[in-house]
Amino acid sequence: MTDLQSxxxxxxxxxxxxxxxxPARTWxxxxxxxxxxxxxxxxxxxMPARLTPATFxxxxxxxxxxxxxxxDTVALRDAALPVTELLDQLRSPVLHAWQPPGGAAGALSHAVIHGLDVTVALGRPAVAPAEAVTAVLDQLVDAEGRWFGVDLTGVRLEAADTGRAWGDGRPVRADSGSLVALLAGRTLPDGRALPRR
Structure with missing residues (x-):
């Protein structure tokens, strides 16, 4: 079994x-x-690279x-930090080793989903390894939309990049990263979103 934290x-x-x-405007x-x-x-x-457990x-x-x-409070406040500091924190071994209560699976889903929040919005390829995106997609499909309140009733998810599919009903076809974003309750730049429970 693959070490998800890796x-x-x-x-x-x-x-x-x-x-x-x-470009600087990307931020x-x-x-x-x-x-x-x-x-x-x-x-x-x-946040885990900046906040000690006591501070958190x-x-x-x-x-x-x-x-x-x-x-929301921390994101709004700490977004004012210098770009160089935020980049250093993205590269921090402390962040890379951090695990939420969900363990390694939670750490990976957090990294992948928020990475896709950036890359899908910018129209760029996922920065996570393809296997990591697939692992998170499998987690979200197995949860049947419960984690983010998505209603998968009557929906067939189709991953255009891998040929995999889940469910029956109206087809929703996208690359695996975009499917992860949809299952995480996001609206894609083209306006597509999954219904909420």
């Missing part, structure tokens, strides 16, 4: 490389996360125990 570092490194090579471009720019997404995913606990307490409030 795909986390290349995903974040790939995102850092993409942002380093791109201000909208992501697939509603209301967040690329800069906000990077500030969000790099204090931030969560200040947010009334609501992780959504904490995420």
């Amino acid at each position: 795909w986390v570092a290349p995903t974040y490194q790939g995102l850092a490389d993409l942002l380093t090579a791109g 201000e471009a909208p992501s697939l996360c509603a209301g967040w720019s690329v800069r906000h997404v990077v500030a969000h995913v790099t 606990g204090a931030e969560l307490a200040a947010a009334g125990g609501d992780f959504g409030v904490l995420s």
Whole structure:
């Protein structure tokens, strides 16, 4: 069995490389996360590189125990950090080794989904290894839309890049990365989205 954590570092490194090579305006471009720019997404995913467990606990307490409030607060605040600092944090071994309560599977899905929030929005290929995208897609399909409140009733998902398919009904055809984004409750740049429960 593949060590899912081993795909986390290349995903974040790939995102850092993409942002380093791109124009400065890329940081201000909208992501697939509603209301967040690329800069906000990077500030969000790099939280583990900045916040100690004690600091995180204090931030969560200040947010009334609501992780959504904490995420928005930290993303909006820390998006103001210098680009060089955010890039260093994307390359941080601390971030690459971090695991949420969901363990390595949670760490990988976090890295892949938020990487796709940037790359799909920018019309760029995924920065995660193809195997990592496939692993996260399998996790989301197995969860049957529950993680992000997506309703897969009467939907057939078709991965255009691998030929794999799941479910029965109205076909939704896209590359694996875009399917991951759809299953994570995102709206694609072309306006496609899966219905919500």
